Amino acid sequence: MGLFFRKKSDEKMTREEMQKMFCFQCQETAGNKGCTVRGVCGKDAELAGLQDVLIYVVKGISEIATRGREVGIDNKEVNTFVVESLFATITNANFDDEVFITRIKSAFSLRDYLKEQIKAANGNLENLSDAATWTCSTLEEMKEKAPKVGVLSTENEDIRSLRELIVYGAKGLSAYLKHALVLGYYNSEIDANMQAALAKTLDNSLTVDDLVALTLEMGKYGVDGMALLDKANTESYGHPEITEVNIGVGKNPGILISGHDLKDMEQLLKQTEGTGVDVYTHSEMLPANYYPAFKKYKHFVGNYGNAWWKQTTEFESFNGPILMTTNCLVPPKDYYKDRVYTTGVVGFEGLKHIPKKADGTKDFSSIIEHAKKCSAPVEIEKGKIVGGFAHEQVFKLADKVVEAVKNGDIKNFFVMAGCDGRAKSRNYYTEFAQKLPKDAVILTAGCAKYKYNKLNLGDINGIPRVLDAGQCNDSYSLVLIALKLVEAFGLNNVNELPLHYNIAWYEQKAVIVLLSLLYLGVKDIHLGPTLPAFLSPNVAKVLVENFGIAGITNVDDDMKIFLG
Numbered sequence: 001m002g003l004f005f006r007k008k009s010d011e012k013m014t015r016e017e018m019q020k021m022f023c024f025q026c027q028e029t030a031g032n033k034g035c036t037v038r039g040v041c042g043k044d045a046e047l048a049g050l051q052d053v054l055i056y057v058v059k060g061i062s063e064i065a066t067r068g069r070e071v072g073i074d075n076k077e078v079n080t081f082v083v084e085s086l087f088a089t090i091t092n093a094n095f096d097d098e099v100f101i102t103r104i105k106s107a108f109s110l111r112d113y114l115k116e117q118i119k120a121a122n123g124n125l126e127n128l129s130d131a132a133t134w135t136c137s138t139l140e141e142m143k144e145k146a147p148k149v150g151v152l153s154t155e156n157e158d159i160r161s162l163r164e165l166i167v168y169g170a171k172g173l174s175a176y177l178k179h180a181l182v183l184g185y186y187n188s189e190i191d192a193n194m195q196a197a198l199a200k201t202l203d204n205s206l207t208v209d210d211l212v213a214l215t216l217e218m219g220k221y222g223v224d225g226m227a228l229l230d231k232a233n234t235e236s237y238g239h240p241e242i243t244e245v246n247i248g249v250g251k252n253p254g255i256l257i258s259g260h261d262l263k264d265m266e267q268l269l270k271q272t273e274g275t276g277v278d279v280y281t282h283s284e285m286l287p288a289n290y291y292p293a294f295k296k297y298k299h300f301v302g303n304y305g306n307a308w309w310k311q312t313t314e315f316e317s318f319n320g321p322i323l324m325t326t327n328c329l330v331p332p333k334d335y336y337k338d339r340v341y342t343t344g345v346v347g348f349e350g351l352k353h354i355p356k357k358a359d360g361t362k363d364f365s366s367i368i369e370h371a372k373k374c375s376a377p378v379e380i381e382k383g384k385i386v387g388g389f390a391h392e393q394v395f396k397l398a399d400k401v402v403e404a405v406k407n408g409d410i411k412n413f414f415v416m417a418g419c420d421g422r423a424k425s426r427n428y429y430t431e432f433a434q435k436l437p438k439d440a441v442i443l444t445a446g447c448a449k450y451k452y453n454k455l456n457l458g459d460i461n462g463i464p465r466v467l468d469a470g471q472c473n474d475s476y477s478l479v480l481i482a483l484k485l486v487e488a489f490g491l492n493n494v495n496e497l498p499l500h501y502n503i504a505w506y507e508q509k510a511v512i513v514l515l516s517l518l519y520l521g522v523k524d525i526h527l528g529p530t531l532p533a534f535l536s537p538n539v540a541k542v543l544v545e546n547f548g549i550a551g552i553t554n555v556d557d558d559m560k561i562f563l564g
Helices: 015-020 045-069 076-088 097-120 139-149 157-182 188-200 208-237 262-272 283-290 308-318 365-372 391-396 398-406 424-435 447-451 472-489 508-519 537-547 555-563
Strands: 243-246 254-258 278-282 300-303 322-324 340-343 352-354 384-387 412-415 440-444 466-468 499-504 525-528
Touching: 045 076, 045 097, 045 139, 045 188, 076 097, 076 157, 076 188, 097 139, 157 188, 157 208, 157 262, 157 472, 157 508, 157 537, 188 208, 208 262, 208 472, 208 508, 208 537, 243 283, 243 300, 254 262, 254 283, 254 308, 254 365, 262 278, 262 283, 262 365, 278 283, 278 308, 283 300, 283 308, 283 384, 283 447, 308 322, 352 365, 384 466, 391 398, 391 472, 398 472, 412 472, 412 555, 424 447, 424 499, 424 525, 424 555, 447 499, 472 508, 499 508, 499 555, 508 525
Parallel strands: 254 278, 254 322, 278 300, 322 340, 340 352, 412 440, 412 499, 440 466, 499 525
Antiparallel strands: 243 384
């Protein structure tokens, strides 16, 4: 447990350093302390500052919106703006300064409109925080405000840690709410709860205990948000099915679609039908191959490449255009930059952006015409990988799984969900999968699977040893599977199962998944490859003592801990 109690006294920053930049929201943050000059993700100090200001005014809008609900005002436009703004600040989502300048100015207009509504309803707008009243009109004013409202503006380390944990949870949740929203699924109660939590991060009267409780509440909202998105995806496209996904290439030019947004996937497949252009998924879009609704498209070839961080080589060899639908964009290299298109909350200066039309649809004709002029993808691998083990599919296998456990053929389940990343230390997860006993099954979701989903790990009585439930939000499926096993074996809770959690994290969606698991009472979760830099020693101690949270060391020693 010593990993949690890292010394902080030598990490204090000067005021001059604070003026530059400070961000520690992702796993790759510099030195596992914080990026202070330029983000490892690629954002510069100015962009980081604009994102800090946007988060600040979003907290202020959340405070006002919470007041509005006291008099019956629940504004969907405001809720959508909050969700999209939070999502835009997730690691690797948007690198375009102008987007954030425009959003900050839009926030002021939307805030004033909401205030007028509340005044008309005789609501209370007294004693609002600075976040709810501050305004500006120039970039210089925004840059001047940034260090005053950024992460380090909260001086107490434990309060800062918990506030950021709540904010990062809200960022992750916002991604799931956005994906559901574009499919027409909306739950204003989740928005209300999330905004109330954001508003409370402005309240200096809250104690550490208050914020710990609020952090666990955010986990509940995470469960609700993932359930909403699961409903949206499955009712729109059917329940994922066990599927063999082609990882080779065809002879036609293609479009590579990356990210998480299944609505974009649907529209792209419809618009490319009959054009002679094939469609391939990349990284977190791989699970689109599992949905019945997409299998009817003959030009949907399969998946190309691996996790998000390999795009700087894989985008080059693909030859055709790439559509980035959500976060996971690496600043593109000049040798393929002209082939990268963005949509939704994604943005990067100089890239072509495909906007949403007034009716909610998108016109992908420009990227389709571009594809027609390109060569077919270069084949980088051959074969097939298997996935589609979301909750309904695994429920159909439940009897077979239970029988294998009772017979001793399956002795342990390992949840190895989460994110992949560039650090060489993440090869730990490949080695861990390879060294697991042959009677262990891996349950996975998210792009962490790319560390082992192409290994030949075999099966147990026809049950693959790697069961891929889908995207990071499909961690909800893993929870339902665990609860089904609890029921099948007549146990009291998931902690009584031979189920172990060895999770890789990278960005804020992994944070909301973690908080959701904690809310559900899951204990003894191991996080790696490093523990979050935003966890202060005291906050980490709370997580250790109450939930058994731990880091990772090396495969052999950790295997002994897990398997006794």
